[in-house]
Amino acid sequence: MNEELISRVGHHLRSWVTGRPLDGDAATVVLEDPAGLDALLGSDAAGPGTLVLVPGAEHRRDERTGATVVGYEGSLSGAEGDASVDDVLFLQIQDYGVSPYMSLLGTTLVRMSGDTDFELFLADADAARAEGRFASFAVSPAVQLADVSALGARVPGDGPGTRLYVGRDGGVSVSPQGLRLGTVGDSAAGLRAEWERLEAAGEVPGAVPLGAAVPESLRGPAVRERPWLARYLAVLDVLRELQARGVTEPRVSGFGHRLVPELDAAEEALDVDDAEAPILCWTPEQAYVRVPGPGRTFQLGRRAAEITELVLVLGAAGALARHPERAEVERVLKFFAEKGVRVLEVTA
Structure with a gap:
């Protein structure tokens, strides 16, 4: 894999994890099973700006859609484990609750895999807001929190036009913990319509990306009662950047x-x-x-x-x-x- 593609994959992975869009028509799709690839490429949910990550696939450009197909090893769907691309890019995955007790061995994706993780995230945010105490793992430059729009961040552009996840059963969402938007092969318009319907039903924006792991009855009120969560998440980004420059605490x-x-x-x-x-x-x-x-x-x-x-x-x-x-x-x-x-x- 050449350096340009390595860099592109890194940017796409970050976008897929967070929901923050890339420039132009760039989008990212992660398949848990290569069996769904033909259906995806046969729909209009993938185009020239799309990067599709597929287990075990050979890197190639799809002639029908112009999408770039890239193979990966491991899993990008679980709450723990790891994944790699070409033995060049490595990603460790863990849930929020265990993160304070785990060693950070490299780039680490931290997910909310259920109610307990989300409640621990809120407790850490409350402590930071009231006392200035930030969880040490959360401000590590190695860490990226997943699905930040569901955690209170303002992320214009998050949605099926930016990222998709296709599970083993062919179900499509924007993340492994997200509410189902449809089935692989469905049109981009259909996926967008379901996203908009489910988002409108939520109490505050961000209902879809965590909806299969954290009930909206918990997430919605918690985010609404903390209008400063978007600023808290922005502060975490700043603290990670400063720590990377050697500025600690x-x-x-x-x-x-x-x-x-x-x-x-x-x-x-x-x-x-x-x-x-x-x-x-x-x-x-x-x-x-x-x-x-x-x-x-x-x-x-x-x-x-x-x-x-x-x-x-x-x-x-x-x-x-x-x-x-x-x-x-x-x-x-x-x-x-x-x-x-x-x-x-x-x-x-």
């Missing part, structure tokens, strides 16, 4: 801590539930601000970081009114405006 603004202690008592902080607001982290030596979109991270000095937190919590007008040095606040606002960080450009 930073504190995170709004998660048990504020850099400016007086802001602990701020009512209706603007960044509390906003998954798109910049995320401020700091260590005793350095502060970091991660902004949404393309995922840019800026290093700041302590004073600039404190002003940034004022803006995130109070808005620009509130920060200008609160800080004794108006010129310093304006310099910070100008810095981020020049970087295109519009969320900080609140009318003063």
Whole structure:
């Protein structure tokens, strides 16, 4: 397998695991059994931008659809085990509940395989929100949580146009833990219609990807009662990135801590539930601000970081009114405006 295809498979696997779409018409389909391949390729659910992962298959381009077929070994469907592609890409799979006790030997997919896993995820999220304590495995650069739209993340584009899973019985969903959307060979329009019907029946978005493992009667209310889960999941991404850069155990603004202690008592902080607001982290030596979109991270000095937190919590007008040095606040606002960080450009 050449380097270009290796890179492409890696990107597709990440998209399939999380539900986050790739650019253009790219989609990913994982078959648990090669018996379903002909039916899939005979439908319009696979096209030129589709990468199809099939147990034991030879790598090839399908002439009918233009889809790329790639073989893999192991299993991508279970809550534990491992899978590999060409002895080049390796993926370890485990459920959330055992993850604190397992060694991370490489890229690790963590799934919610049932109620207990989901409740443990919620307990960890609550502890991070209230006390700033993050589960150590969850912030490891090796870990990727699966089906994040079902966990409260906002993932525009998740659905059958982005990812599909075909089980041994021919049933089709977007993930091994997902509600059934149809049977392999069904049209893309039919799968999309069933996705939309099931999503509309859920209490909050994300009903399909975990619906076969976690009942909506548990998931829906839990996510609705925690509108900050999308921000929590974004924070986990930031902490993984920082740890990969050697920055360990930073504190995170709004998660048990504020850099400016007086802001602990701020009512209706603007960044509390906003998954798109910049995320401020700091260590005793350095502060970091991660902004949404393309995922840019800026290093700041302590004073600039404190002003940034004022803006995130109070808005620009509130920060200008609160800080004794108006010129310093304006310099910070100008810095981020020049970087295109519009969320900080609140009318003063």
